[in-house]
Amino acid sequence: MTSYTPFSYVVINLARLIRPSEVTFSGVNSTLPMLACLVAKRAYDFNFTWLNVAGGVDAELAGPVPLSSGDAALTAGSRSIFANEDFYDLCTRGGMDLCFLGASQIDGTGATNNSVIGDWDTPKVRLPGGGGSAVMMPTLKRAATWRTEHSTRTLVDKLFFQTAKGNLQSVVTPMCVFDKREGRLAVASYHPDVTLDEIRAATGFETDISQAQPTPEPTEAELAALRSLDPDGTFEADAAIRMPEVAA
């Protein structure tokens, strides 16, 4: 048994996408990336610039992590306010290294749908919308997204609607981490408790597993950072991430 929970697997493997000296952005409606950025700040021995949608730049939280990833608590200790217009302009002019952007559906090329389930004109479900992704995805250096549900409904061969397409490089689910390789999402590493067959069965698009490795176990520093951010398990309970039931 691994020391990952499904929740810690997603958060910590999002955190591991962050690189030294880069500019990394976390947006609205993005609780898990917010936590991932905070984990990286606390657990990793390097500097990076963390911008967030609340306007904060390298904020240092004074109190508990806010429930809303757009809360002004994420500007505490920030020495500038980098507002929405600022970070979008930064992105489109080429200054954004890594952004976490939400997605309801993802296809094998890394295009995303945040708009509708069903037809555009007569949607079965109206989704939240892509936020910045149609503008950011083609202009940033690397995007990463996450799904709390790893299923053929979310990881699909064909999107209902293509809200955004561009440099989506990584996808983290409770089962595995996908990386873009030759234009397609391939399994880079997988949760130690699942098999590659289970991943393929739960994934709606064709995916290369030839270079997949078990995901390294969480470090004590990563787990300690996450515990410090979610001491009473509120975020873990709210996220309600479960492993898909697989016919193993």
Next chain:
Amino acid sequence: MTSYTPFSYVVINLARLIRPSEVTFSGVNSTLPMLACLVAKRAYDFNFTWLNVAGGVDAELAGPVPLSSGDAALTAGSRSIFANEDFYDLCTRGGMDLCFLGASQIDGTGATNNSVIGDWDTPKVRLPGGGGSAVMMPTLKRAATWRTEHSTRTLVDKLFFQTAKGNLQSVVTPMCVFDKREGRLAVASYHPDVTLDEIRAATGFETDISQAQPTPEPTEAELAALRSLDPDGTFEADAAIRMPEVAA
């Protein structure tokens, strides 16, 4: 004899172009319009919004008038900073009622040259440049300009170069006030000490004098305001405005 000096004639008649409740702007390199706005604030019994290039909005000078019309002294008491980008955007979206814009040469249609004397490519004199005028002149409601020299060199039939064209409505010189009428600058009123023949002789473009009236004498309030702004006559001396020598 009138109680105008050439200097007070220009400043006070620029001030009289300002109307109640309007948004009025004075720019860089614009000492006389700066004084005109301040005269209007002190002498007239109505409110108007005075924006200036220093970023001030309805500033209330705390000390002497600065020599530079872009000096931050013109933000004293201002309750907001309306910076260069702000006032240009305001103008192009239609929110600017009256702007004072400098001009080296003016033709009978109210087009202006601030760029060169001589050819564009091989100028005899390189002039300062039009500043905002090419953008502002077509997008504001009314522009006004001023010349300290009323001559056939400055008020011309043909410009060396057309830096800006648009809604130039008024021109004030030491001799007279021009107003645009049916697309041409016409003499609206003239300095009590000059004749219309003298004005026509000193003006390089054809101008309608049929409705010209003697300019009303300065009021005590206008003169008092100007005296309070230039108590020791520094601005009047710097401006060095003289009546043209006319063969009367």
Next chain:
Amino acid sequence: MTASEKLTTLEEMVAAIPNGASIGLGGSFLHRGPFAFVRELIRQGKRDLEIIKASPGYDIDILCRAGCVSRVRAGIVAMEGNFGLAGGYRKAIESGAVKLEEHACMTLTAGLRAAGAGVPFMPVGGVHGSQIAEVSGWKKIADPYGSGEEVWLIPAIRPDFAVIHAHAVDRDGNARVEGSPHWDRAMTRAARKVLVTAETLARPESFAERPELTLVPGFMTAAAVHVPQGAWPGSLAPVYDVNYEAAARYVEESADGSIAEHMAAAPEARQEEPA
């Protein structure tokens, strides 16, 4: 001191909004939205409104539930916090009662910037590969300066009204915002009229002390109202946090088909009751 020409009441401010108006709202999700203003739109039974906001949530949700809205331009819509999707909005779109023009947040900003700069369109980075451009009928052009780049142009978006909730306003309509302005700068430059609700009514002198913090100069403000707790149940940092309890009750109650209790519990409603 002359009497204020700008200060009014919430009732009067909203009474001047005609049915069918387009309204840009300030703030983002649960934060610094002009929510008391939004509720007053509901109380006065406004109809056929267009709401423009990159990231609406509570505001668009309750307006949809109350039947005030016929059109929305937005980038991302959710209740946020830990509340997930905005059910009232979702139902209104899915039923066809409300028509959505979907934006990437920055395409909406580009449209606002176009209006703010007085030009009919604004180029925007990205958008390539997004079907939003197709369904919205956006045009792209090749760079006329020969870079070979193709660029999407977003048509100007000029709301009839921009409504923001500020930290402070003075009697002449100067409005101060602390922390992120979100999109309020672009919104207030784009709209035909700017309306300000504010948490505090401050002395003019306090604006002169730090004029850089003034987001909207008074001459741009058509009307202003002092509305304490005007962002409730959202936050106005650092003065108050999101009222998660009230927001949760709204989500539950409204899912059951009513917003009456929520409307009655709003601070501006309770302030109106005799003590």
Next chain:
Amino acid sequence: MTASEKLTTLEEMVAAIPNGASIGLGGSFLHRGPFAFVRELIRQGKRDLEIIKASPGYDIDILCRAGCVSRVRAGIVAMEGNFGLAGGYRKAIESGAVKLEEHACMTLTAGLRAAGAGVPFMPVGGVHGSQIAEVSGWKKIADPYGSGEEVWLIPAIRPDFAVIHAHAVDRDGNARVEGSPHWDRAMTRAARKVLVTAETLARPESFAERPELTLVPGFMTAAAVHVPQGAWPGSLAPVYDVNYEAAARYVEESADGSIAEHMAAAPEARQEEPA
């Protein structure tokens, strides 16, 4: 505390500027310009520079006199104050030594905004009837959304460096400006690298107290220098006014063909002398 990776000396900052670079300068006319930086360009004998600024004056004049410049993009050039035209600049243009791309101030801003937004051009209001558009080869297009309006497009202007003089900087390059930012916001967003000279070196905590006043966040700043009196002989309100006496001496001396005394009288030159 880790050592600063941003703070450097004026000499080192300028040493990293190659001949031929394009440099956007902050401030306006005699106000808050990075004038100590400009003089250091002269001391280090830089050549073939392009200077980009809507309203340069002293800075472009002295650089032209020193032979550092080959290209200028500007909207209006004058010494201002009561000094009139910029004689050194004028002579350089008239002789053909320096090539001018004339702008309306807002067309320059539009070009900077294009670079800041990562698009190859930016529409701008007005310009109709100006021959500047002709001589600059600007293009106009009809509104593709059918308004019938024709709009001028300004190509992106992306300086290699933006250099501003700020009121304060901290060790991580956060830069605060009081009063009007002039065009410094657009300039710092457009440039490939941002260099900050600052009147004061301030504690990081002081930025956290009012983060809204930070014009340039540290991560955008490539290098920063503490340069007291860095805007001399211009102003840095409210700290010091234009030094009209020094500016007048510069105008007189330089008209006689020399700038040596002026250079030696500059605060940063006098600070370098042993006491």
